[in-house]
Amino acid sequence: MPETVSNALVTARREFVDLWGQMANHWGINRTMAQIHALLMISPEPLTAEQIMEDLQISRGNVSMNLRDLINWGIVRRTSIPGDRRDFFTTEADVWSMFQIILRERKKRELDPLLTRLDECLVHVGKKSETADEKASHEVFVKRVTELRDFFNTFHRLASTLLDSQPGSLAKAVKMIDKIM
Amino acid sequence: MPETVSNALVTARREFVDLWGQMANHWGINRTMAQIHALLMISPEPLTAEQIMEDLQISRGNVSMNLRDLINWGIVRRTSIPGDRRDFFTTEADVWSMFQIILRERKKRELDPLLTRLDECLVHVGKKSETADEKASHEVFVKRVTELRDFFNTFHRLASTLLDSQPGSLAKAVKMIDKIM
């Protein structure tokens, strides 16, 4: 990153990195990880760990571990520059691709296990019950869990669809849905 | 909640409460809050604070504060039973309504501010830059932030649409998106 950037740009960059970090909190994501990601997104060229360290004022180890996580998520790549021994890092430039990568990962880590475990709840609860009280409890349980399962199943299908669709599909779909309703 | 529920039902209930609590972590939500919510979802009748306390083995204060948050979110209601001085609590029974309530709240708390602040980033960065390096940085910044803004704007519209749509709309919408692609 050039060191000659203007004040306005520096400020706006900080604002963005900070914003992305704050958003991460809401989404259950480590703040520093999100800040590194933000930094990479707005950098014209790949960055070294040292540059990230200095810009965010965090330790070497912290940068290293969070970069590893980002790479595991699939949204950051390690690149190299000829004649330079250091590792450089970039993030996926295209917003839609980035969204798909994150969606794929969260689906795999959260949605799929959620559906599996909801089904397990239904299996484990069994079929019959004796007393009237218990029957009511049983019925409500099965009803609610089944509804949740169906609901998240819709999301599952939505995610699958979005995962192999073109950029812009979402926007188109939203417009169409608007018309229908 | 009846105390005569069978072992299988008790186990399945615990499984569900636990599952919901774990999911909450991924979504940046307090685990206990989610467990209380789960408990209310699978209860045929409203519960008292004391029942929640005992079931989840947590303190009175913890229950009280988390119920307050749940009520602020709008997904839990305080009800009363004639002849009983205690407060009873229920959650919205319908999954789609629950989804809409949460969506509305998250839109207000996260998406709207996000869009505002992304726009602010674009305003603050200004228009011109001098050096070649800076020009590149500037351009990339504006490009990326604009793309993100547009992307989240699509979500904003989607959310608005879903907020005043009928249950089942999402499922229909998913089918439509499938067709488009």
Place this chain on the structure above:
DNA sequence: TTCACATTTCAATAATTTCCGAACGTTCGC
């Protein structure tokens, strides 16, 4: 191979979040 530097790992520490429980306020029945 050795050197110099780059990178990763991890135990210790710091920061943050969550939670308990005591103290307080309120309401109701007596």
Place this chain on the structure above:
DNA sequence: GCGAACGTTCGGAAATTATTGAAATGTGAA
């Protein structure tokens, strides 16, 4: 009014999560 039951709040403890810093490991050039 008084006491009992109920609900809320909040300071600090406990648990969890994030971060550092330094040692260990890896890597490429000569």
